[in-house]
Amino acid sequence: MSKHFESGSSKHSKVTKVAATTVSACVVAGALLVMAFIPGRQLSFGNANPANASVVQEVSPKVMDQYCPAQMGLADTGTYGDREFQASVGDLASSARYAAFGSIFHAQVSPLGDDSKSTVLQGPQSDDADSTADSVVVASSDSAEAPQVFETRLLGASAGTGASGSMASWASNGDIAGVAASTCINTQLNQSFLISGTKEGTTQQLLIANPTDKSTTVQLSMTGTEPGQIVMATQSSVVVGAGEQRTVDLAAAAPNQDALRVNLVSQGSPVASVIRTVSMKGLDPDGNDFTLPLNPASTTQIVNMGDSRNAMTLRAYVSQAASLNLSWITQSGVKSAGKRAMKANEVNVVELKDIPDDALALLVESDVDFQAAAGIDASDDGSRDFAFVNAASPYAQSALALPAEVQAHVSMVNASSKSIELSLTAYDEHGEPAGTRDIHLEGDSAVMLSPTDISKNAVALSTDYQGSDLVWGAFLTNDKVSSSDHEGLAYVGAERLEVAKQTVRAMHDATIMR
Secondary structure, X not given: XXXXXXXOOOOOOHHHHHHHHHHHHHHHHHXXXXXXXXXXXXOOOXXXXXXXXXXXXXXXXXXXXEEEXXXXXXXXXXXXXXXXXXXXXXXXXXXXXXXXXXXXXXXXXXXXXXXXXXXXXXXXOOOOOOOOOOEEEEEEEOOOOOOEEEEEEEOOOOOOOXXXXXXXXEEOOOOOOEEXXXXXXXXXXXXXXXXXXXXXXXXXXXXXXXXXOOOEEEEEEEXXXXXXXXXXXXXXXXXXXXXXXXXXXXXXXXXXXXXXXXXXXXXXXXXXXXXXXXXXXXXXXXXXXXXXXXXOOEEEEEEEOOOOOOEEEEEEEEOOOEEEEEEEEEOOEEEEEEEEEEOEOOOXXXXXXXXXXXXXXXXXXXXXXXXXXXXXXXXXXXXXXXEEEEOEOOEOOEEEEOOOOOEEEEEEEEOOOOOEEEEEEEEOOOOOXXXXXXXXEOOOEEEEEOHHXXXXXXXXXXXOOOOOOEEEEEEEEOHHHXXXXXXXXXXXXXXXXXXXXXXXXXXXXXXXXX
């Protein structure tokens, strides 16, 4: 979109330039003299008081930075002792997809700390510099061995503008057999997590990435299932250099906990974080996945479950004592799951095992704001994997990029009591629309569908639904894992196509100048 300006050739003498300058100055001076004697039109301001004058302006960011973690890995890859007892990632493979929607100027993906190796997202509008139409641009990667920075530059903050990136990894053998996935995460100064415990057999690694060009110090704090903050066994502050990623072993910092709430605050630059969880049962893999930062606290939230689950563990946090009303959401309505009392300022754990066969989501309601996350278990014949799903408040326009080599099972939930109609559009790897499906959802109901039902070339999905009643995402499986002796399940949630906005008010203050 850059424009080039060519300067004209210099053919005039210095005398000509001086004369022209003198004439121009005379014209300007004459115009000012005339204006000084021509009365201007009187403007009426009523009873406005200049001392109370103010200007209100809505502002929004022009750049969105997201961190996309690398594929699942082990905390310790050392080769000790006999080969059959050594830790191994097996036949680990991965892929990633990135998509940007709406009023987009430019979008690119580059390795963390090295923007010289950027991949630019491409689409039908990406080469048309003068186009004002909304764009859909896409990029793909057949490997996610290193963390990436997903940068999206915006032309505006119109509705339907945003970005979604996701990564999936899978293995049919080794110590991290199963499927794990993560969406790309917005950078923030403050992030919180609710995670499973740090008992023996489970490793919990907090990955903190700083994609900015300034170093920052991150302060950590933790709360368990008992009142009061945990005194960490390791340092509670971490310095993360510019373009770097640091790892914190949470099991070492807070061992033998049944569950944890982890909070981090960056003192300088915004950061992005995920937690990498690997569980072992003796020498056998027992599931792995990424935990993402919690969504903002609210009084009504949805936990997507899908239909490939055996049990669920809900973890919740409230700042004051409260009760949670739980309801199963099915294709035909809601079923009560009871009420649970919540203690303030500690992690509350609720085991939910008797899940109705037709339940696709859990509705969680309370009189006070809360945060919640769930572990969704999939097990069969002694093999187990799990997907971590954060509870989310309903939203409107949203989108989801789908990694390659995994099968997506989309779960869409209507969190309102009224029926809704929406359209789900699929896009191919070139950013072109590949098909649309109209969906009807009764009040408090959910539906499962496959993106291939819309188009076999679908790599990204979006909905232009205008209401704020929808929660959706995709559960991911992999054929190679499914055909082995291991379970495999992961989840990626849809991203809101909404640019953060803030209203700035500037007021006249006569006391500043005296």
